[in-house]
Amino acid sequence: MYVDENGNFVLSALLLTVALSALAGAINRLVGQFVSDVVSNAWKNGLNFSKWEFSTWETYVGSTLGGAIGGALATIPGAGIYLGSVFGNAASTAISMGLENATGRSSYSGVNFISNILVSGAIGLVSAGIVDCHMNISGINKGSHSFKQFFKSGLTKNRKYNYSMSMKTFGKGVIWKTVDGFSSSWMLSSMLQGYINSL
Numbered sequence: 040m041y042v043d044e045n046g047n048f049v050l051s052a053l054l055l056t057v058a059l060s061a062l063a064g065a066i067n068r069l070v071g072q073f074v075s076d077v078v079s080n081a082w083k084n085g086l087n088f089s090k091w092e093f094s095t096w097e098t099y100v101g102s103t104l105g106g107a108i109g110g111a112l113a114t115i116p117g118a119g120i121y122l123g124s125v126f127g128n129a130a131s132t133a134i135s136m137g138l139e140n141a142t143g144r145s146s147y148s149g150v151n152f153i154s155n156i157l158v159s160g161a162i163g164l165v166s167a168g169i170v171d172c173h174m175n176i177s178g179i180n181k182g183s184h185s186f187k188q189f190f191k192s193g194l195t196k197n198r199k200y201n202y203s204m205s206m207k208t209f210g211k212g213v214i215w216k217t218v219d220g221f222s223s224s225w226m227l228s229s230m231l232q233g234y235i236n237s238l
Contacts (some may be wrong), residue, residue: 052194055204055212057111059190063216064110064123065103068131070221071229072102078230097138105131109163110220121167128163128228129156166228179218186211187219 072094080091094102109127113119133156139145140152147155175181182188190212196202 051197055194055197055209057114059209059212059216060110060114061107062110062213063220064113064127065107066213066217067220068102068106068109068127069099071106072099072131074226074229095135095139095144097142097144098135101133101135101138102131104134105129110216121164124163124167124228125160126163129160132156132159162228162231166231176218180215186215190215 076093080093084090105127108130109123111123112126113123115122133152136145136147136152136155140147178185180187190208193202193204193208193212197204
């Protein structure tokens, strides 16, 4: 029996899990920003694609970094789903608006800055409280030979035998967590943000 006297497994498993969740959160938030833009454009302009405008690069960078923050916070047991959603949304907005101010694209006032962050955080809170339905895809996050099980097996080998996790195993974990993140609350959050942006 392997005994981890120095606590190396706990640290390495924690870091792998946080990194995996942060990367998946970044991907989910990036796609979510695109969905938000589509909803906003459809609401304002219908199917007149010539009038459609997408968010700035600063918004997409902010969304991606906020998603990473939210994904990392989501690993906290118990309240993680709420913390990740609220602070991920708020961080996305704060980073996006901060970058737009820094590049001179916009000049948001302090009140506008704070009110938008609070609205985004509230959207995260509301959407995290909804019963979540996840997509189940055989081989990815469903089944005994899925990417999910493959990644969990890698964590077990790391713990029991002190094996290093390969990039292939970590990559399968990223795919699993990304697919798992495309849930009903993710879709609701993206759509609400798009609707609010259209007002």
